[in-house]
Amino acid sequence: MTDETLETVLTENRVFEVPAEFAEHARIAGMEQYLDMARQATQDYEGFWAEQARQEITWSKPFSQVLDESNPPFYKWFADGTLNVSYNCLDRHIEAGNGDRPAILWEGEPGDTRNFTYAELLEEVGKLGNALKSYGVEKGDRVVIYMPMVPEAVVAMQACARIGATHSVVFGGFSAEALKDRIEDAGAKVVITADGGIRGGKTVALKKNVDRALNEGCDTVEHVVVLQRAENEIDWTEGRDVWFREIMERESADCAPEPVEAEHPLFILYTSGSTGKPKGVVHSSAGYLLGAITSMKWVFDIGEDDVYWCTADVGWITGHTYIAYGPMAVGATQVMYEGAPTVPDPGRLWSIAERTGTTVFYTAPTAIRALMKQGDEWPNKHDLSKLRLLGTVGEPINPAAWMWYYQVIGGGRCPIVDTWWQTETGSHMISPLPGAVPLKPGSCTLPLPGVMADVVDEEGNTVEPGSHHGGLLVLRRPVPSMLRTVWGDDQRYIDTYWSHFPDQYMYLAGDSATRDEDGYFWILGRIDDVINVSGHRMGTMEVESALVAHDKVAEAAVVGRPDEVKGNSIFAFVILQGKREDEDLEALREALRAHVTDEIGAIARPDEIRFADALPKTRSGKIMRRLLRTIASGEEVTQDISTLEDENVVRQLQGKA
Numbered sequence: 222m223t224d225e226t227l228e229t230v231l232t233e234n235r236v237f238e239v240p241a242e243f244a245e246h247a248r249i250a251g252m253e254q255y256l257d258m259a260r261q262a263t264q265d266y267e268g269f270w271a272e273q274a275r276q277e278i279t280w281s282k283p284f285s286q287v288l289d290e291s292n293p294p295f296y297k298w299f300a301d302g303t304l305n306v307s308y309n310c311l312d313r314h315i316e317a318g319n320g321d322r323p324a325i326l327w328e329g330e331p332g333d334t335r336n337f338t339y340a341e342l343l344e345e346v347g348k349l350g351n352a353l354k355s356y357g358v359e360k361g362d363r364v365v366i367y368m369p370m371v372p373e374a375v376v377a378m379q380a381c382a383r384i385g386a387t388h389s390v391v392f393g394g395f396s397a398e399a400l401k402d403r404i405e406d407a408g409a410k411v412v413i414t415a416d417g418g419i420r421g422g423k424t425v426a427l428k429k430n431v432d433r434a435l436n437e438g439c440d441t442v443e444h445v446v447v448l449q450r451a452e453n454e455i456d457w458t459e460g461r462d463v464w465f466r467e468i469m470e471r472e473s474a475d476c477a478p479e480p481v482e483a484e485h486p487l488f489i490l491y492t493s494g495s496t497g498k499p500k501g502v503v504h505s506s507a508g509y510l511l512g513a514i515t516s517m518k519w520v521f522d523i524g525e526d527d528v529y530w531c532t533a534d535v536g537w538i539t540g541h542t543y544i545a546y547g548p549m550a551v552g553a554t555q556v557m558y559e560g561a562p563t564v565p566d567p568g569r570l571w572s573i574a575e576r577t578g579t580t581v582f583y584t585a586p587t588a589i590r591a592l593m594k595q596g597d598e599w600p601n602k603h604d605l606s607k608l609r610l611l612g613t614v615g616e617p618i619n620p621a622a623w624m625w626y627y628q629v630i631g632g633g634r635c636p637i638v639d640t641w642w643q644t645e646t647g648s649h650m651i652s653p654l655p656g657a658v659p660l661k662p663g664s665c666t667l668p669l670p671g672v673m674a675d676v677v678d679e680e681g682n683t684v685e686p687g688s689h690h691g692g693l694l695v696l697r698r699p700v701p702s703m704l705r706t707v708w709g710d711d712q713r714y715i716d717t718y719w720s721h722f723p724d725q726y727m728y729l730a731g732d733s734a735t736r737d738e739d740g741y742f743w744i745l746g747r748i749d750d751v752i753n754v755s756g757h758r759m760g761t762m763e764v765e766s767a768l769v770a771h772d773k774v775a776e777a778a779v780v781g782r783p784d785e786v787k788g789n790s791i792f793a794f795v796i797l798q799g800k801r802e803d804e805d806l807e808a809l810r811e812a813l814r815a816h817v818t819d820e821i822g823a824i825a826r827p828d829e830i831r832f833a834d835a836l837p838k839t840r841s842g843k844i845m846r847r848l849l850r851t852i853a854s855g856e857e858v859t860q861d862i863s864t865l866e867d868e869n870v871v872r873q874l875q876g877k878a
């Protein structure tokens with residue numbers, strides 16, 4: 222991927238100017254306005270963010286402190302202010318007379334639909350907030366949400382925010398085992414789930430996974446709230462399990478929003494790193510909300526007439542910031558879809574976009590590539606003329622997919638915002654402002670105002686734009702929306718993000734990047750052992766530990782292999798406890814795939830597994846990962862392998878021996 226991306230950077234020179242018609246109505250129009258904002262932020266960093274925070278957030282108690290850097294890297298923003306995030310997302314729109322505005326236009330995979338206005342959503346949130354309180358959930362308690370893509374998932378998140386509980390959403394595709402780890406790490410009191418989710422025509426047995434997780438531990442959990450969705454059969458534990466709709470019926474909708482401190486943890490979201498178990502990224506209330514709001518306005522240029530649609534799942538950060546919080550906080554109307562993009566046919570997304578009159582559409586490059594493969598006839602069947610802005614997130618987009626998105630989906634008239642950010646940054650960091658910044662396919666262009674992104678060398682010195690050198694992507698100043706720590710592990714927070722450069726605190730993103738002559742950022746890939754599979758972050762170590770937990774496996778090494786659609790596929794090299802000859806390798810492959818699916822979830826299932834007698838290691842015992850990546854990609858091995866104990870191992874790994 223990296224070489225290919227670098228190739229792109231060096232050869233891609235198309236520039237797409239801002240369409241005049243778009244600029245005419247844009248919130249931020251023209252390069253001058255962007256530069257002006259960026260300049261203000263540089264000149265008075267705290268003043269810039271303080272002004273945004275005063276304008277965009279309705280405070281319960283105004284703040285007087287802006288950025289507190291007294292104990293780096295534990296930064297605090299607006300610390301003496303208090304607010305309620307759910308008030309900012311719901312009540313304030315209703316108080317402004319917009320209670321009847323549609324908030325969520327939901328469509329289920331089977332074709333059922335449900336719509337909620339802001340007023341209706343507030344009722345749901347109030348009832349669930351009261352129900353959680355009746356189960357003893359108090360400010361600061363943790364609630365795990367393990368839900369399909371239904372409006373109640375957003376209701377659950379907002380209800381936690383309303384009463385000051387800290388939620389942790391676990392993606393519905395994660396296994397019982399992965400769910401258990403997260404529930405235990407967070408110490409959740411309540412789990413909110415559904416009987417099942419529906420995807421690709423199948424039922425995802427969510428409640429069953431919750432039962433399995435709770436049977437194996439999770440002693441802190443007192444109640445499980447179960448929404449009926451798929452109507453699959455489930456087991457029931459009296460006294461612990463309660464039906465979502467039953468408790469909603471008996472609760473009052475009147476639930477006063479609990480003001481919390483600006484730094485109060487709104488949520489924990491687990492994400493993969495290069496070592497150990499997934500880490501619980503902790504987000505604040507005010508700073509996080511501010512990033513969500515400013516980016517909705519600056520990057521998505523969101524306005525009253527827009528119908529906005531982000532196709533992410535609420536289990537990922539994109540679904541948090543750009544479904545559950547951002548669109549709500551700015552009072553937008555958004556589309557939410559439950560199922561697979563190809564059910565009943567590959568035109569599903571375009572059909573929904575047409576029927577809802579979607580104007581702003583946000584998805585991942587992997588989805589674009591998958592739908593592009595299905596052919597132009599699918600989008601061409603639908604009227605997509607309402608679209609005015611497109612976005613991508615999650616991985617670099619290759620220029621071919623960019624051009625298809627631009628021309629076939631956007632009709633050549635919609636800017637594409639290629640948004641670079643991370644679970645840790647909470648909101649967009651580098652992205653075109655569509656009315657201001659000319660586009661280059663494959664580049665996320667320029668940092669947002671108030672984001673001091675840079676590309677540096679190992680010593681932390683800026684790599685000059687246009688020098689054709691790659692470097693480490695960093696943020697030179699803490700931004701309001703970024704993570705505050707790793708849940709329960711401050712040291713890991715320091716080590717992972719803030720310890721790379723001696724004597725200075727700079728946030729290390731974990732990506733490499735380069736900048737061209739115009740200062741445009743081009744993301745080259747991860748610098749660690751994290752791979753990007755279909756836009757999802759996967760730690761190779763996580764998959765390796767899942768594999769070695771199988772009793773036939775002695776050792777495993779996992780690498781990413783470039784994949785036309787997924788970005789990367791998962792390639793595992795496995796060394797067995799016994800002799801390879803004694804095993805039915807095909808059956809074992811399947812068993813190992815199933816085992817990883819059980820341990821983590823289907824997203825971690827290895828696409829390919831190759832068995833060998835040993836892993837290639839240096840004399841000092843380090844696995845030669847670069848060599849494994851070369852082998853996985855099927856490229857010729859040009860690395861020096863003379864240090865290997867047994868050169869025949871390479872032939873085995875190549876599948877030749």
Ligand code: WTA
Pocket residue numbers: 492537538539613614615616617618639640641642643644645665730731732744746747753756757758
């Ligand atoms: C990658 C997703 C290139 C990057 C919001 C980052 C991107 C990781 C882009 C974060 C982009 C995200 N161009 N690469 N526009 N957006 N990435 O935490 O490697 O799931 O570090 O957050 O995805 O993934 P995460």
